Amino acid sequence: MKKAIHYINQFFAGIGGEDTADYKPEIREGLVGPSLALNSMLDAEVTHTVICGDNFMGSNTDEAVEIILGFLEDKEFDIFVAGPAFQAGRYGVACGTICKAVKEKFNVPVITSMNVENPGVEMFKKDMYVFEGGKSAAKLRDDVKVMANFANKILKGEETGSADEEGFFPRGIRAQTWLESGKTAAERGVEMLIKKLNDAPYITELPIPKQDRVPIAEPIKDLSKANIAMVTTGGIVPVDNPDRIQSASATRWGRYDISKDERLEGGVYKTIHAGFDPAAADADPNVIMPIDAMKSYVKEGKIGKLHDYFYSTVGTGTTQAEAARMGREIVEKLKEDNVDGVIMTST
Numbered sequence: 001m002k003k004a005i006h007y008i009n010q011f012f013a014g015i016g017g018e019d020t021a022d023y024k025p026e027i028r029e030g031l032v033g034p035s036l037a038l039n040s041m042l043d044a045e046v047t048h049t050v051i052c053g054d055n056f057m058g059s060n061t062d063e064a065v066e067i068i069l070g071f072l073e074d075k076e077f078d079i080f081v082a083g084p085a086f087q088a089g090r091y092g093v094a095c096g097t098i099c100k101a102v103k104e105k106f107n108v109p110v111i112t113s114m115n116v117e118n119p120g121v122e123m124f125k126k127d128m129y130v131f132e133g134g135k136s137a138a139k140l141r142d143d144v145k146v147m148a149n150f151a152n153k154i155l156k157g158e159e160t161g162s163a164d165e166e167g168f169f170p171r172g173i174r175a176q177t178w179l180e181s182g183k184t185a186a187e188r189g190v191e192m193l194i195k196k197l198n199d200a201p202y203i204t205e206l207p208i209p210k211q212d213r214v215p216i217a218e219p220i221k222d223l224s225k226a227n228i229a230m231v232t233t234g235g236i237v238p239v240d241n242p243d244r245i246q247s248a249s250a251t252r253w254g255r256y257d258i259s260k261d262e263r264l265e266g267g268v269y270k271t272i273h274a275g276f277d278p279a280a281a282d283a284d285p286n287v288i289m290p291i292d293a294m295k296s297y298v299k300e301g302k303i304g305k306l307h308d309y310f311y312s313t314v315g316t317g318t319t320q321a322e323a324a325r326m327g328r329e330i331v332e333k334l335k336e337d338n339v340d341g342v343i344m345t346s347t
Contacts, residue, residue: 002044002155005075006035007068007082007098009091010053012137018277021090023053025064027071037141038081041148043155048075050098054090055276057097065101077108079151084113084133084143085120087249087317090275092120100127109154113143116169117319125169132167135249170207222304226340229307231330233315234281234288234347235273236264245313247274253313253326255333258306263292275316276347288345307339315346 010016010023012033031039032049039046050068057064080102082095092114099110113133114120121130129150133143146167153160163170183191188205195202220226237245243254258264264285271281271288286292294306311330315323334342 002078003076004038004042004044004046004079004081004151005048005050005072005077006032006038006046007050007052007080007095008033008035009057009088009094010051011091013049013051015051015053018274021053021055021277022059023051024056025050025052025067025071027051027068034084034140034144037144038148041145042081043152044078046081047077052094052098054088054094057094058090061097065098068098069101069105072102072106077106078155080106080108080110081147081151082110082112084131084140084147085115085118086133086137086139086143087115087117087135087319089119089316092118093123096120096124096128096130100124103128109151111147111151113147117321121169126171129168129171132169220341223341224301225304227305227307227338228294228303229334229337229339229342230289230291230294230310230345231342232289232310232312232345233318234312234345235271235314236269236281236285236289236310236312237272239268239270241272245272247272247314247316249317249319249322250314250326251318251322253311253330255309255311255330257309258291259308261291262295264289273314273316273347275314288347290345294343307334307337309333309337 010020014033015023028049028051029047030049031046032051035046035049050071052064052068080099082099083091085092085095095112095114099112102108103110109129111129111131113131115133115135124130131143131146131150133139150160150166150168160166192202192204235245235247237243237254238256243252245252245254266283266285269285271278271285273281281288289310289312291306291310294303297303298306311333313326
């Protein structure tokens with residue numbers, strides 16, 4: 001019987017949410033959480049489940065990887081599966097990080113799954129099989145099934161299809177195949193050209209990745225005369241959250257007047273961000289939105305002016321499309337107020 005090991009985070013292990021995100025790596029014999037679903041669909045036995053808090057993996061990456069690889073030293077396994085991670089950015093990066101390390105150390109197949117908006121996709125899709133998953137845990141069984149079906153092919157030594165056929169993100173690997181049609185490249189190329197000239201649908205055999213390139217702005221010539229604005233994805237808002245910005249997967253942003261404030265006071269402002277422990281930011285919002293430091297820079301003449309408003313939204317789970325839209329809307333406001341530069345703070 002083939003054997004598998006599954007990696008999950010502290011939330012899906014049932015340990016807790018953000019308050020336990022610093023949970024140190026642990027390995028348990030048998031099935032925990034999503035491992036139950038994976039084991040039921042896999043032509044192998046999930047013998048162990050590895051658990052690690054997302055914050056611990058993100059903040060202590062080398063230590064976390066070393067501990068987990070140590071767990072696996074005396075284990076027999078034929079495949080390693082992580083996730084699925086959905087849109088959870090830290091979880092996705094953790095899955096990619098440990099899969100890459102396991103692949104390099106033990107030379108076994110590794111598989112994970114995450115939503116297209118997860119930053120882990122761009123970071124790791126060339127290093128391993130990363131399947132395109134759903135946005136939330138509502139798709140857990142579906143995502144696990146896709147991973148298990150592909151893993152079963154690998155375990156049985158069966159031929160696997162292309163990224164499009166199997167559902168994983170392209171890895172940039174080109175393989176030579178023989179087409180049943182027997183048409184030469186020249187014939188296929190002419191056919192595609194004719195379709196393109198006639199606005200007919202066609203599929204290229206050599207897709208060119210689209211690069212979202214943002215031109216670098218010109219440097220500010222004299223900061224002592226510049227109007228600088230502050231923007232954050234750390235979720236700092238007035239305590240009543242007047243714009244009803246979501247704590248995750250945000251689609252809204254807020255603009256808040258700080259013209260008469262020397263600093264942001266706890267109890268007046270807070271964070272509504274669901275991706276980290278809010279205690280420190282609620283006690284002193286300036287740790288994320290440092291209005292106190294910026295006001296000091298104005299007095300010292302390091303910058304000419306601090307813009308009268310700061311802008312805020314939440315980054316965790318927010319899709320690239322929504323982030324781009326909100327960014328464009330905020331930029332329009334900044335242009336109207338003749339802002340010369342922006343300092344972007346996160347968590």
